[in-house]
Amino acid sequence: MSRRPPKNPHLKTLEAALAEHFGWQPGGAIRDAILSVLTRKADRIGVDEVSYCRMASRSPGELNALAEEVAPGGTAFFRDEAQAEALAERVVPGLVAARAAEHRLRIWSAAASTGEEAYSLAILAREALPPDSDFRVEILATDLQGQAIVAASRGRYRASQIRGMDATLRNRYFIGVDEPGPDRAFDVLPLVRRLVLFRRVNLCDANAWRLVIGSFDLISCQNVLVYFHPRAANELLERLSSALAVGGYLVVAASEAALVTNRELVADPTLPAGFFRKADREPKDD
Helix, strand or coil: CCCCCCCCCCHHHHHHHHHHHHCECCCHHHHHHHHHHHHHHHHHHCCCHHHHHHHHHHCHHHHHHHHHHHCCCCCCCCCCHHHHHHHHHHHHHHHHHHCCCCCEEEEEECCCCCCHHHHHHHHHHHHHCCCCCCCEEEEEEEECCHHHHHHHHHCEEEHHHHCCCCHHHHHHHEEECCCCCCCCEEEECHHHHCCEEEEECCCCCHHHHHHCCCCEEEEECCCCHHHECHHHHHHHHHHHHHHEEEEEEEECCHHHHHHCCCCCEEECCCCCCCEEEECCCCCCCC
16 A cells, blocks of 8 residues: 555656556556655656656656666575475476477576576576586566666675575575675675676567577566556566477566466466466467
């Protein structure tokens, strides 16, 4: 629920513009995020809040600048324990085995935020590869927030951010940075970082999908659908399905599983909630 009613007559106009450009459902968490930065954004260019909403709704540049601040974010290494275990023990090793002839595995972290998910997937891929393998792993990591992508590409995280990770993986894939302080920094090792390509992408921009070349064996799109209005969610699912190889997996947050209604994406009952496989063919009507 929003913290206060929308007294600004142009707030809904601005929300509609954000919905059109970025797919977000008006109201709720997105409205709260707008209200939290509205005064500062208006003061920055010397106008009142009403004028700012009217101006921003008509300016693609200002919409992008506003989206940088209000876009939902937040992630963590191996965030969902049940999903992470399934990925580590079954999904990623199974995909590596299935792609043994091609010696190539393609993964997409579609809402990568500051990179923890993409690096988690890269670590799992490394763990699943046969020893001395020439297997090629390619991970595309995208996010709407440019600042998050810049931070992710550095691959540097605080001790508090990796503390909950399995100690073996932490010691194997991170190296401490020599700096003072109780919450010291750690860098992702280059052998993991070079597997990941970070790019800023608006998933609702049809032109941005030109970056999505070929098909992916695994796509993770966590905590995106929950913020989208139905039309944007359906369009995104169609595009994700098109980008997914037959037999490949789409992973969404467990709480978003009910929002995946694309007929080509079939829930895998043997895996935790949130795992879907692209069907060999579209299911027939009964």
